[in-house]
Amino acid sequence: MKKRVLLIPQYMKQFQCIGIKCKDNCCYGWKIGIDENTYKKYKKTTKATIKQLINKNVTRNRSNPSMENYAKIKLQENGCCPFLKEDKLCSIHKELGEEFLSKTCMTYPRITNVINEVHEKSLLLSCPEAARLILLNPNKMEFDEDEEPIDIRNNIMHKINANSTVEECFWMLRIFSISLLQNRQFSLGDRLIILGLFMKNVQECLDNNEVSKVTAIIEEFNGIMGNGNLEETLRNIPTNLTIQMELMKEFNDGRFSIGFSKNSQSYIECVSEFLNGIEYTINAKVEEVGEKYKKAYSSYYEPFMKEHEYILENFIVNYVFSQMFPITSKDGVFDAYMRLVINYSLCKMLLIGMAAYNKKLDEGLIVRLVYSYSRAIEHNKLFFNNAFSLFKDNGYNTMAYMAILIKN
Ligand code: SF4
Numbered sequence: 001m002k003k004r005v006l007l008i009p010q011y012m013k014q015f016q017c018i019g020i021k022c023k024d025n026c027c028y029g030w031k032i033g034i035d036e037n038t039y040k041k042y043k044k045t046t047k048a049t050i051k052q053l054i055n056k057n058v059t060r061n062r063s064n065p066s067m068e069n070y071a072k073i074k075l076q077e078n079g080c081c082p083f084l085k086e087d088k089l090c091s092i093h094k095e096l097g098e099e100f101l102s103k104t105c106m107t108y109p110r111i112t113n114v115i116n117e118v119h120e121k122s123l124l125l126s127c128p129e130a131a132r133l134i135l136l137n138p139n140k141m142e143f144d145e146d147e148e149p150i151d152i153r154n155n156i157m158h159k160i161n162a163n164s165t166v167e168e169c170f171w172m173l174r175i176f177s178i179s180l181l182q183n184r185q186f187s188l189g190d191r192l193i194i195l196g197l198f199m200k201n202v203q204e205c206l207d208n209n210e211v212s213k214v215t216a217i218i219e220e221f222n223g224i225m226g227n228g229n230l231e232e233t234l235r236n237i238p239t240n241l242t243i244q245m246e247l248m249k250e251f252n253d254g255r256f257s258i259g260f261s262k263n264s265q266s267y268i269e270c271v272s273e274f275l276n277g278i279e280y281t282i283n284a285k286v287e288e289v290g291e292k293y294k295k296a297y298s299s300y301y302e303p304f305m306k307e308h309e310y311i312l313e314n315f316i317v318n319y320v321f322s323q324m325f326p327i328t329s330k331d332g333v334f335d336a337y338m339r340l341v342i343n344y345s346l347c348k349m350l351l352i353g354m355a356a357y358n359k360k361l362d363e364g365l366i367v368r369l370v371y372s373y374s375r376a377i378e379h380n381k382l383f384f385n386n387a388f389s390l391f392k393d394n395g396y397n398t399m400a401y402m403a404i405l406i407k408n
Contacts, residue, residue, distance in 0.1 A: 006146040007120045009321060011133045012110075013144075018129050020088045024371070026108055026127060027081040027090065029263025030379070034058060036070035038102040050095040057082040068103065079262030103153050112154040113324055115170075116161055119154065122322040125315070126374035131367045134318050138310050140182045141317045158324055169214045170327050173202065176218050177320050181313060183225070188309045190234045192316075192344065192406045194225065196337055196399050199326060203334040239407045241297065242290030245278070247396065247405065248349040251342065254387045255376060267376035270369050274353030293349075296356030297408055301348075304361035311366055316344055338397060339388065345405040347373055 019025075034042070042054045057074045065071075076082050083091045092100050109127035113120045123130035134141075160167060176198070181191050198221050205213045224230055252271065260268060278292045305312070319325065319340055329336035350369055355361035377384060391397070 001149045001151075003147040004150050005118050006148055007118055008144055008146055009122055009134075009318070010142050010144055011137065012121055012123065014133055015110075015123055015130060017127075022088075022128060024128055024263075024266055025084075025088060026263075027084040027088075028075070029079045029261045030375075032073040032075070032081060032102070033061075033069045033104050034071040034073065034102040035104075036067045038100065039071040041100055045096060045100075047095055050091060053082060053091065103155060106153060107155040110155065111157045111322065113157055113322070114159040115324065119148070120321070120324075121154070122318065124322075124374060124378075125318070125370050126379060128367060128371045131371040131374070135311045135314050135367060135370060136363055137314060138308075140310075141314055141321075143321070158328060160324070160327070167327055169211060170324075172214060172218060173326055173333065174320070174324075176221070177325060178317055180221075180225075181317050181320065184309075184313075186225075186234075188313055188316075189406045189408065190230075191313075192341060193234060193237065193403055194221070194230065196334075196341070196402050196406075197221075199334045199337040200399055203332050206332065237403050237407055240404050241294045241408060242286060244345070244404050244408070245290060245293045245349060246286060247391075247401070248342075248345050249280075251387050251391060252346055252350070254390070255380070255383055258380075258383055260376065264372070264376040266368065267372035270350055270354060270372050273357040274350045277353035277355065277357030280353075292356070293352060296352050300355035300359065300361050301352045302408070304355070308363070311363070312344065312348070315347065315370060316340065319343060335397075338392075338402060339384075341402050341405055342388065342391070343378070346377065348408075 039058065039060075042058055045051055045054065058071055059074055060071050061069055073081055073083070081090075085091050085094075090101070090105070092105075098106065109124040109130045110121055111124055113122075123134060125131045125134060177195060180195055180198070181188075183191060186194065198217065201217045201221075202214055205211065205217065256271075277296055278289055280289050280292075323336075323340075325340060326333040326336035329339060347370060350373065351361065351366060354365060354369060358365060
């Protein structure tokens with residue numbers, strides 16, 4: 001059997017769906033697309049126990065059909081997949097076997113990016129078991145080369161061939177970003193601020209068609225990080241937790257105006273805990289809420305995070321790898337950096353309030369927030385893009401604002 005090369009984070013080898021033991025399974029609440037091959041196999045099946053269920057619940061996609069999105073499963077009124085049985089097992093899998101699962105059902109939560117023919121696989125944080133594996137490893141995330149038979153079905157998110165100038169320096173930028181984000185000599189906040197200063201410099205070079213200078217910028221940053229001269233500059237960056245909370249709360253509020261699918265219930269609960277934790281009410285003065293947010297940070301968030309910073313480090317490194325940071329934003333590498341910072345800062349803000357509500361922060365609470373956040377925000381690119389455009393239109397797209405979001 002012919003094989004192809006893979007690049008994977010080590011956690012991929014440990015992942016297994018925990019099925020019935022999953023506290024929030026993935027078989028409800030979102031559109032389940034069926035690819036053309038699977039649809040045709042369904043139509044040909046003669047197995048009486050499942051045929052009727054298929055005919056009733058699998059329908060062709062009449063608007064914008066594609067090979068990947070050829071048909072869909074009609075969800076029940078309660079939002080559940082009609083093939084999910086009472087014992088939480090899938091009846092297609094049981095009656096027809098794994099090869100009859102659609103590409104989406106078969107691959108979730110695995111996603112694949114293809115870069116110059118190399119397939120890179122990672123896991124989506126919207127699966128609670130994947131989130132647990134990705135986040136809770138205290139060691140630095142590591143990556144392995146592997147291989148797989150070429151007929152394995154993959155859920156391909158991005159495919160690029162390095163043929164533009166930015167893409168040519170992709171590997172340099174990626175390696176620098178991951179090693180900086182895993183440099184535990186600095187706090188995670190400081191690492192993110194350094195990454196921003198770096199990306200700003202790189203963006204200026206790219207804007208001036210001076211790609212050859214990127215290597216020199218990497219060397220310069222490696223030098224200043226090594227000689228200890230950065231510490232004082234980083235210490236002197238002011239904090240403003242009230243503005244931090246206001247900016248991210250406004251960003252997050254936008255998500256409520258477009259409605260939720262059923263599988264976002266856990267996210268709505270997280271936001272409610274956050275608001276209760278900082279005692280937010282419509283009539284509360286922003287300064288008072290800001291004070292509660294500050295107290296929640298120092299009483300509950302900071303003491304736990306001091307010892308467990310690797311959890312959010314893993315969140316960010318997984319983002320960098322799976323989103324092909326920093327080249328996926330068409331608006332440049334600094335734009336990609338701001339997207340990363342907003343994802344991190346939104347999670348941080350919600351965790352601060354949730355920690356106050358629960359009077360503690362622990363691993364379980366972080367996994368719950370991250371998988372819920374991923375379902376409601378990461379899986380809704382349209383919302384994120386619109387809210388991010390508004391954020392930029394309001395003039396917050398500067399390094400100074402990024403520092404406010406990052407620094408506590
Ligand atoms: S969310 Fe993850 S662990 Fe839960 S049922 Fe789906 S794939 Fe399995």
